[in-house]
Amino acid sequence: MTALTAELIDRLEQVVGAAGLVRDPQDMARYLSDWRNAYRGRAALVVRPASTDEVAAVVRLCHQAGVALVPQGGNTGLCGGSIPDASGEQIVLSLTRMTRVRQVDPQNDTITVEAGVVLQQLQEAAVAAGRMFPLSLGAEGSCTVGGNLATNAGGTAVLRYGNMRELTLGLEVVLPDGQVWNGLRGLRKDNTGYDLKQLFIGSEGTLGVITAAVLKLFPAVRSTTTAWVALPSSEASIELIGIMRGLCGDRLTGFELMSRQSVEFVLRHVAGCSDPFGERHPWYVLIELGDTQPDASLNVLLESGLGEAFERGIALDAVIASSGAQVKALWTMREGISEAQNHEGPSLKHDISVPVSCIPRFIDETDRQLLDRFPGVRIVCYGHVGDGNLHYNISKPVGSEDAPFKAQHEAIMQVIYDATARFNGSISAEHGLGQAKRAAAARYKDPLELALMRSIKQTLDPAGLFNPGKVL
Numbered sequence: 001m002t003a004l005t006a007e008l009i010d011r012l013e014q015v016v017g018a019a020g021l022v023r024d025p026q027d028m029a030r031y032l033s034d035w036r037n038a039y040r041g042r043a044a045l046v047v048r049p050a051s052t053d054e055v056a057a058v059v060r061l062c063h064q065a066g067v068a069l070v071p072q073g074g075n076t077g078l079c080g081g082s083i084p085d086a087s088g089e090q091i092v093l094s095l096t097r098m099t100r101v102r103q104v105d106p107q108n109d110t111i112t113v114e115a116g117v118v119l120q121q122l123q124e125a126a127v128a129a130g131r132m133f134p135l136s137l138g139a140e141g142s143c144t145v146g147g148n149l150a151t152n153a154g155g156t157a158v159l160r161y162g163n164m165r166e167l168t169l170g171l172e173v174v175l176p177d178g179q180v181w182n183g184l185r186g187l188r189k190d191n192t193g194y195d196l197k198q199l200f201i202g203s204e205g206t207l208g209v210i211t212a213a214v215l216k217l218f219p220a221v222r223s224t225t226t227a228w229v230a231l232p233s234s235e236a237s238i239e240l241i242g243i244m245r246g247l248c249g250d251r252l253t254g255f256e257l258m259s260r261q262s263v264e265f266v267l268r269h270v271a272g273c274s275d276p277f278g279e280r281h282p283w284y285v286l287i288e289l290g291d292t293q294p295d296a297s298l299n300v301l302l303e304s305g306l307g308e309a310f311e312r313g314i315a316l317d318a319v320i321a322s323s324g325a326q327v328k329a330l331w332t333m334r335e336g337i338s339e340a341q342n343h344e345g346p347s348l349k350h351d352i353s354v355p356v357s358c359i360p361r362f363i364d365e366t367d368r369q370l371l372d373r374f375p376g377v378r379i380v381c382y383g384h385v386g387d388g389n390l391h392y393n394i395s396k397p398v399g400s401e402d403a404p405f406k407a408q409h410e411a412i413m414q415v416i417y418d419a420t421a422r423f424n425g426s427i428s429a430e431h432g433l434g435q436a437k438r439a440a441a442a443r444y445k446d447p448l449e450l451a452l453m454r455s456i457k458q459t460l461d462p463a464g465l466f467n468p469g470k471v472l
């Protein structure tokens with residue numbers, strides 16, 4: 001890697017124009033730290049190309065000069081993948097000016113968008129076409145399609161619709177040497193060899209820059225019903241999802257688990273939230289059903305499932321939202337957990353997955369071990385339980401200082417990841433590896449898988465200029 005010269009800066013400016021360069025340290029600051037301020041870096045420059053041709057020209061110039069690039073979208077990632085290192089020599093390549101919806105094809109049920117389109121704008125474009133784009137997550141007002149693809153984002157509707165891998169039919173990618181691969185095919189069947197788009201999805205900017213994608217659209221959902229249910233144990237959530245799935249099939253679109261600790265943080269820190277029940281309960285689930293029929297009898301299904309759950313002692317209390325405002329309030333209780341936990345000091349995040357059937361044992365065993373070894377830590381456990389994905393996040397004990405807590409991070413992480421490995425799980429279910437979990441991946445991932453990943457990286461980016469220090 002080499003440092004940036006004045007000549008290279010001039011040539012980059014000729015490509016993207018003055019509006020496409022950010023050089024002022026104050027203006028650059030928001031590109032150099034993440035949402036939680038957990039990762040901070042420095043950069044020589046932020047470059048903001050406005051088209052695929054401009055991205056390709058920027059990449060070619062950096063490739064010739066041996067300058068490293070860090071692709072960035074909305075900068076909402078939780079693993080520091082979009083943050084440059086501390087050298088001040090890397091360039092942040094922000095895709096946020098590439099915001100065109102290139103094509104909507106309702107008959108093919110596809111939409112072609114550029115990488116900088118914000119997820120919420122994509123959802124709105126789908127609605128305008130009489131369809132629905134199902135990816136949904138707390139950061140949807142700021143994260144971009146490019147970031148969603150590069151992290152293979154999940155969220156709250158994976159249970160029914162799948163993650164970004166399953167929602168993508170084609171990609172356009174600028175390769176590390178500046179060549180443009182146009183794989184923008186809207187095909188549901190294409191068995192002409194390796195499925196190359198899947199290499200770039202989830203590659204976190206280490207193999208190329210995603211500039212556009214063809215994504216799947218779905219029929220509009222015209223009726224929904226939402227419930228907040230109190231449970232005696234995490235095990236009850238697994239029994240309840242079985243009941244609801246059996247009754248509702250694909251109408252079950254969301255099933256989110258939250259511990260009491262998670263809910264308490266939200267009640268304390270997120271404005272306008274209130275406990276739907278008079279009593280405290282150990283666990284809660286948020287259930288959502290959806291149907292394409294405007295008058296689908298979803299409440300009948302929901303009440304039937306909950307009735308069985310009450311009879312079997314799986315559910316302790318339940319409220320079914322009776323207005324749009326109540327639906328929003330319940331989702332705010334769920335989506336607000338991330339933000340709420342930030343108010344309680346540093347949070348040690350662990351985005352793990354295990355087989356759904358193992359969730360209760362994972363929680364019981366890991367809770368016990370952690371509380372034995374690190375008395376007083378607050379376990380904020382919640383997540384997409386139907387996908388086997390828990391956000392098993394830890395906050396420091398009440399009244400303790402940040403520094404000694406942070407010093408225990410490695411040891412806490414080891415307890416959690418060792419348990420994940422015992423259940424044949426993954427140390428990153430949906431957030432990726434970035435810089436946060438690179439070392440852990442080297443320890444917990446199969447060596448042969450890692451070797452294959454390295455050889456792919458070497459083939460596509462032999463100079464190692466694409467997001468160095470991330471993933472591998």
Ligand code: FAD
Pocket residue numbers: 035070071072073074075076077078080081082095115136137138139142143144145146147148149150151152153154155156204205206208209210211338339430431434467470
């Ligand atoms: P960035 O943060 O900018 O980048 C993320 C990674 O992708 C980096 O490695 C970057 O280099 C790379 N990248 C970005 N754009 C490109 C591109 N065009 N080409 C190549 N590489 C690129 N994630 C979930 O999966 N599920 C959730 O439920 C969820 N909820 C969240 C809630 C909150 C409150 C927050 C703050 C985050 C949440 N996230 C969640 C994490 C985050 O929003 C997602 O990872 C999102 O997909 C990142 O998009 P972004 O545009 O912000 O990407």
Ligand code: 2HG
Pocket residue numbers: 078138155335337338349350383391393
């Ligand atoms: C969620 O499901 C997100 O709310 C964020 O994936 C999880 O902040 C977290 O750890």
Ligand code: ZN
Pocket residue numbers: 155383384391430
């Ligand atoms: Zn999540």
